[in-house]
Amino acid sequence: MAGGRPFRPAHGARVLVSAALTLLLFLAISSLLSSSSSSSSSSSAAEVAVHRRSFLAAEPDPLRARFELIRRQASDHAAVVAAYAAHARRLKLDAARQLAVFEHLSSSLSSISLRLSSAGAGADAEADADADDDPLRPLEKEAKDRVKLARQLVAESKESFDTQLKIQKLRDTVFAVHEQLRRARRLRDLSARIAAGSTPKSLHCLAMRLMADRIARPESYPAPAPLDLDSDLLHYALFSDNVVAASVVVASAVRSAAEPRRHVFHVVTDPMYLPAMQAWFTRRPPARRARVEVRSAAEFAFLNASHSPVVRRIEAGRSDLGLLEHLRFYLLEMFPELRRIVLLEEDVVVQRDLAPLWTVDLDGKVNGAVETCFGGFRRYSRYLNFSHPAVRERLSPRACAWAYGVNVFDLDAWRRERCTDRFHRYFDLNEDGSLWSEGSVLPAGLMTFYGTTKPLDKSWHVMGLGYNPSISPEEIRNAAVIHFSGNMKPWLDVALNQYKHLWTKYVDTEMEFLPLCNFGL
Numbered sequence: 001m002a003g004g005r006p007f008r009p010a011h012g013a014r015v016l017v018s019a020a021l022t023l024l025l026f027l028a029i030s031s032l033l034s035s036s037s038s039s040s041s042s043s044s045a046a047e048v049a050v051h052r053r054s055f056l057a058a059e060p061d062p063l064r065a066r067f068e069l070i071r072r073q074a075s076d077h078a079a080v081v082a083a084y085a086a087h088a089r090r091l092k093l094d095a096a097r098q099l100a101v102f103e104h105l106s107s108s109l110s111s112i113s114l115r116l117s118s119a120g121a122g123a124d125a126e127a128d129a130d131a132d133d134d135p136l137r138p139l140e141k142e143a144k145d146r147v148k149l150a151r152q153l154v155a156e157s158k159e160s161f162d163t164q165l166k167i168q169k170l171r172d173t174v175f176a177v178h179e180q181l182r183r184a185r186r187l188r189d190l191s192a193r194i195a196a197g198s199t200p201k202s203l204h205c206l207a208m209r210l211m212a213d214r215i216a217r218p219e220s221y222p223a224p225a226p227l228d229l230d231s232d233l234l235h236y237a238l239f240s241d242n243v244v245a246a247s248v249v250v251a252s253a254v255r256s257a258a259e260p261r262r263h264v265f266h267v268v269t270d271p272m273y274l275p276a277m278q279a280w281f282t283r284r285p286p287a288r289r290a291r292v293e294v295r296s297a298a299e300f301a302f303l304n305a306s307h308s309p310v311v312r313r314i315e316a317g318r319s320d321l322g323l324l325e326h327l328r329f330y331l332l333e334m335f336p337e338l339r340r341i342v343l344l345e346e347d348v349v350v351q352r353d354l355a356p357l358w359t360v361d362l363d364g365k366v367n368g369a370v371e372t373c374f375g376g377f378r379r380y381s382r383y384l385n386f387s388h389p390a391v392r393e394r395l396s397p398r399a400c401a402w403a404y405g406v407n408v409f410d411l412d413a414w415r416r417e418r419c420t421d422r423f424h425r426y427f428d429l430n431e432d433g434s435l436w437s438e439g440s441v442l443p444a445g446l447m448t449f450y451g452t453t454k455p456l457d458k459s460w461h462v463m464g465l466g467y468n469p470s471i472s473p474e475e476i477r478n479a480a481v482i483h484f485s486g487n488m489k490p491w492l493d494v495a496l497n498q499y500k501h502l503w504t505k506y507v508d509t510e511m512e513f514l515p516l517c518n519f520g521l
Contacts, residue, residue: 074143077150078110108146192487193439195494199242203491205517207243207276213513214279221282227264227293229337234358236265237331239324240346241273243280244491244519248506250286253350255506260288262355266335268327271296284508297323302333309427325441328404329423329448332414343407344481347466347489349503352480357408357460365454366417367445368408370461373400380450383443384436390429395450402453404442405483406461413452423448465499466490476502 214221229235236253240246246267254260265286269277274296281292297303303323305312310326327334328343335341342357344350362368372378380386381397414420426447429435436443462479464471466486476482482502488494490503507514 070143073147075110077147080150080154082110195487195492200492202517202519203242203244206513206519207273209513209516210243210276210279210283214275221279224278224282224294227266227291229335230264231337231339232262234263234355235335235338235341236263237328237335237341237343238265238267238346239269239327240267241270241277241324242346242491243273243276244507244514245346245489246277247280247284247508248503249344249346249348249350250281250290250292251508252506253344253354254286254288254290256350256353257288257290258353258355260286260290263290265290265292267292267294268297268324268334269294270324271298280511284511297327300330300334302330309424313431321438326444328441329420329444331409332411332420335411338411340411341409343404343409345405345483345485347484348405349482349484349506350480351482354406354480357406360408360456362408362410362413362454364410364413366410366413366419366452367402367449368410368454368456369402369404370406370458370463371400371402371455372463380446383440383446385434388434390426391435391447395447399446399450400455401442401446402455403461403463403483403485404445405463405485406481408456417452419448419452465496465502469496469498471499 238246238249240249246269250265250267253265254263257263267277267281274294278294281294286292302308303311305315308330310321310323310329314321314323331341331343340358342354357368360368378401379397380395380399380401383401384391384395384397386392386395386397423444426435426444430438430444435447459478460480461483462471462475462481463483463485465476465482466484466488468486476499482499484490484495484499484503488496490500495503
């Protein structure tokens with residue numbers, strides 16, 4: 001070929017070889033990448049499979065859990081029923097049938113628990129079994145029935161066997177009975193106070209007739225002459241609004257006295273009963289030249305609200321306080337000229353001459369009284385609240401109590417000990433009733449005359465004829481003063497019949513107004 005390019009076969013061969021090598025290299029790399037990816041996928045799948053098997057292995061087996069729950073319930077209830085059966089045997093209950101049921105049920109539950117334990121070994125093999133072919137189903141039903149029966153039996157028997165429940169019920173019953181008893185006692189005391197403190201119709205009638213007679217015949221009732229407070233005479237103080245009771249005290253003391261003319265009786269009464277009291281002793285004066293002075297509490301100027309906390313509290317509306325009962329704490333102010341005075345209660349009868357009381361040695365003490373304590377009874381702790389510091393710091397709870405009824409007071413020692421001021425101080429402290437109950441004046445006397453009381457021989461004063469039917473006749477016969485302390489006063493229908501004649505024999509039955517007022521004697 002004249003004038004063209006020459007042919008180059010070697011260059012084309014090199015191009016083909018290069019392309020072939022490139023293709024082979026690409027195929028090799030592709031094959032390598034494919035192999036690596038396949039290996040990685042297989043490894044990941046294996047790991048997932050391993051993790052899945054581990055998770056499945058950690059999941060609880062429902063059959064095993066159910067089996068364990070049933071076995072535990074049966075075992076627990078078997079123990080409870082066995083305990084109740086043992087307790088029933090210890091108590092030696094008469095319910096033999098109930099005891100037999102306990103024992104049978106306990107053994108049955110124990111047997112079921114053992115059967116469940118032995119059946120537990122095959123629980124894994126039966127995990128994939130069909131529910132209808134579950135071999136534990138009958139055993140489970142039997143166990144549940146027994147557990148249900150055990151629960152029912154225990155619930156029915158718990159009240160009989162539960163000691164704490166019995167104790168609590170007993171405590172509730174005792175508390176309820178105590179509350180009923182407390183209410184009954186309060187009603188009894190209230191009724192007794194009303195009966196003892198009320199004025200019977202016969203006494204009211206007598207007072208009205210005496211006042212009417214005094215108004216109708218003033219010339220028959222001259223003004224009484226004031227008595228000279230001679231310290232050489234034997235002076236008595238008597239605070240009462242009961243005309244007949246006051247007359248009995250005076251009549252019995254005069255009849256028992258060796259020298260009646262030396263005996264002077266100072267009767268202080270309520271202003272409302274002053275005319276009746278004066279009319280009685282004007283018409284029926286004491287025999288054998290003994291003297292009686294009748295005065296009203298309103299006549300004593302010191303009995304005002306500024307001086308006496310008793311009057312102040314009464315004027316403030318405390319109707320439960322009686323002024324006459326508290327006049328005993330003002331003996332020095334009422335009789336400042338006297339050196340010694342005997343206080344008699346309105347419900348006493350004098351059987352022996354009381355003149356020796358004016359010469360008895362009181363060892364410098366203020367009050368002479370008969371003590372009432374014996375053993376641990378009638379100590380100060382019975383009458384006063386020793387949880388209050390004013391009581392606890394000044395008095396001993398073991399101190400022996402004494403009684404009002406017949407008391408001899410040394411007014412010189414009273415003045416020295418400032419007993420009236422002491423009474424005022426304690427009375428003010430007891431405004432809220434935290435020291436003693438204000439239903440009685442004895443606690444106030446125990447505090448006022450603490451450490452200043454001289455015990456008298458017990459034959460001077462025998463008390464309790466208003467509540468105690470068992471006092472010996474010899475003790476009554478030997479007593480200088482018998483005291484109808486209590487609510488069964490001798491002028492009431494509820495008086496104790498075996499003692500009433502000791503009082504009625506001193507009633508002046510010649511007073512014409514007594515039959516007119518149906519005064520039963």
